[in-house]
Amino acid sequence: MAHGQGRSNQLPENQFVASKLEEMADVLEHQSASEFRIRAYRDAASYVAALPQPIMKVYQKEGRRGLEDLPTIGTSIAAAIAELLDSGRFSVLDRVRGSANSEKLLQTVPMIGPALAHLIYDTLHIDTLEALEAAAINGRLSAIKGIGKRRVESIRHSLNDMLARRRPRKTPVGSSLPPVSDILAVDQEYRETAETLPVIKPRRFNETGLARIPILHTERGPWRFTVIFSNTASAHKYHRTRDWVVIYCDRDDHPELQLTVVTQHGGPLDGRRVIRGHEGACKQHYGL
Structure with a gap:
């Protein structure tokens, strides 16, 4: 299907999407992200604003694949x-503004009420539906106390229906990771440079209203990373707000992944930085 680009005709839906993409570019620029990443959002915003047909029609007819086929629209921007x-x-x-309401997002899934949403977010640090689906597939969700196999399956089926049109054309959710060495290097870079990084203002656990959580945008090979300290209730309860590091990563042919890196206490990995849920790969990385 050919999609032509013409003079902007001020389609309200297209203008809304374009304005959000421009906002993202502005925030990334302020946070010193790579020029390539900033330019990608600006180019996509310009294209969508000038698209002579409603972008919703493209999405309704061809799903996320149709969006990816549009000039200047890559995998991650198509997902957005x-x-x-x-x-x-x-x-x-x-997220990059610090204004995400993750528990409200999780409650959009049938079978997930406020209490369960809080438990999932606080235990797994999940704040996207894609990450929730990955947790349902790899068993992390079923490991939460009180969530039985039947409920996990119901959540998984609901997510499959909700996310069907958003799936990328190539790689399935959770199918691969960046190299463990790269993930841990990004974690180290973040913790070593935290005091010099731009900061965001979280909406939770922030009585002073100050911007206080450092944010890092960086790249390793084809992977793009956005990194922040965890701001969950558990991180505050156990005084790990400067230890638990949440890493979001994606590449052109892969949906976004969400990972958490922590200092391990006990066992063969004691004292080492470990990617939660991928302890086996970390053991191999450290030669244990």
């Missing part, structure tokens, strides 16, 4: 546009 068109949300933008 799909989310905007489905829900009006732009979780990546909310």
Whole structure:
């Protein structure tokens, strides 16, 4: 299907999407992200604003694949546009601003009420539906006390229906990781440079209203990383707000992944930085 680009005709839906993409570019620029990443959002915003047909029609007819086929729209930006068109949300933008309401997002899934949403977010640090689906597939969700196999399957089926149109054309959710060495190097870079990084203002656990959580945007090979300290209730309870590091990563042919790196206490990995849920790979990395 050919998609032509013409003079902007001020389609409200297209203008809304374009404005959000521009906002993302502005925030990334302020946070010293790579020029390539900033330019990608600006180019996508310009294209969508000038698209002579409603972008929703493209999405309704061809799903995320149709968005990816548009000039200047890569995999990660197609995912952002799909989310905007489905829900009006732009979780990546909310995250880099510090304004994400992760528990409210999780409650959009049938079978997940406020209490369970809080438990999932606080235990797994999950703040996207894609990450929730990955946790349902790899067993991390079923490991939470009180969530039985039947409920996990129900959540998984609901997510499959909700995310069907948003799936990328190539790699399935959770199928691969960046090299463990790269993940741990990014974690180290973040912790060593935290005092010099731009900061965001979280909406939770922030009585002073100050911007206080450092944010890092960096790249390793084809992977793009965004990194922040954990701001969950558990991180505060156990005084790990400067130890638990949440890493979001994606590449052009892979959906976003969410990982948490912590200092291990006890066992053969004691004292080492470990990627939660990938302890086996970390053992191999450390030669244990």
